[in-house]
Structures are given as C-alpha cells and as structure tokens.
Amino acid sequence: NAGVTQTPKFQVLKTGQSMTLQCAQDMNHNSMYWYRQDPGMGLRLIYYSASEGTTDKGEVPNGYNVSRLNKREFSLRLESAAPSQTSVYFCASTPDRDYGYTFGSGTRLTVV
C-alpha cells in the first residue's frame, strides 16, 4: 500500500549543482503533478502530466524540467540549483478529475 513514493526525503545542494527528484505511484493513476510549498505561499504547481507521454508547465516552471518516464514515474530535475529553489517539493497523482490527489510525503530541499 505504498501510494506515492518520493525520494530523497532530504537533500542539501550547493548553488549550481544539479539533481533529480524521483516520484513513483503504484495506483495506476493517469495524472501526476509536482508542487512546491513555501511558507505563506501555499502550494504552487511546477509541472504536471495529465497522461503518460504528456507534460505541461504550471505556475512556476522556470529552473525545472520533468520527465514522465512511464505511467508510474514522474521525475523533476533541477539543472543548476539556486537558493530560491529551497523549498519542500510534493509529488501527487490522481486517476481523474472526480478524485482528489494523493500526495507523497515530500522532499525537503535546501540550496546553499
């Protein structure tokens, strides 16, 4: 009963380093999402994938790239990390619009 699994849970990066956040779901959901959560700003959508093979920009896509590797996996890449990308990142998935999202437990990223 894993749901949505995010790795790693914590990461510290130096400015300019790159990394990939991994997300996998085992519920056969069609749509997957990446959000970032910052104090006082709620959750802001970075990228989403409405179905396997498609990806679209959200509200704050600059500095990020995504890959929908297959139906299960949706990764988020930071090519050159900046301190402004210090945040908690959440992956979520849903089977369709009538359902809410299932969220992972998050990745806490600090860029120094």
Place this chain on the structure above:
Amino acid sequence: AQSVTQLGSHVSVSEGALVLLRCNYSSSVPPYLFWYVQYPNQGLQLLLKYTSAATLVKGINGFEAEFKKSETSFHLTKPSAHMSDAAEYFCAVSDQGFQKLVFGTGTRLLVSP
C-alpha cells in the same frame, strides 16, 4: 485562471468549540473544490471534495463544507474541535478543464485545551 482565497493564516479555537475555516474561490465555470489537511512534516491528505453533486459535503474526521455559489464560498466547519485537529488546512479549486488544482495559501488551525 481560477484562484482561491483563504481568510486568516491562523485560526485559534478552544477544544470543543466550533471550527470555521473560510475559503472563497473565483471561477468562470462551475468548479470542483477540495479541502486538504497537512500535519507537520507530512504530505497533504484529502478531507472532502465538491464535484457538483450535493452542496453540503461531509468528509473525514467530522468535517464538512457547504458549496454556496451565490457567495463563491466553500467554508470548512466542524462542530467541536479536538486537539488532534491542529494542522494546516488548504482549500483548492480545479482549473483549466479540471486538469489541475490551484491551492490557497493555507490556514493553520491551533487548538487549545
């Protein structure tokens, strides 16, 4: 684009008191609306949802919300607060053909004994 406004970044209640968390939305079409709860260092968990069926929606842990189109509101209520309700609550509205959700900035509920 759709948006939600959550009035009050913090709400404090006593244990046993009524909980009222406010959410107003802007949408050009009938929306889907959701409430989520986040406990410390955890992901978000769905409390309840409105998807154009009954306007009074009941969720988990004794919470409910009423969709009021005339007021563009979807306020979350619970008759009697419990210490375990202390958490952050997020309202969300569907956007762009229901393909994604737009979240409010959240309300932290504090429950005192």
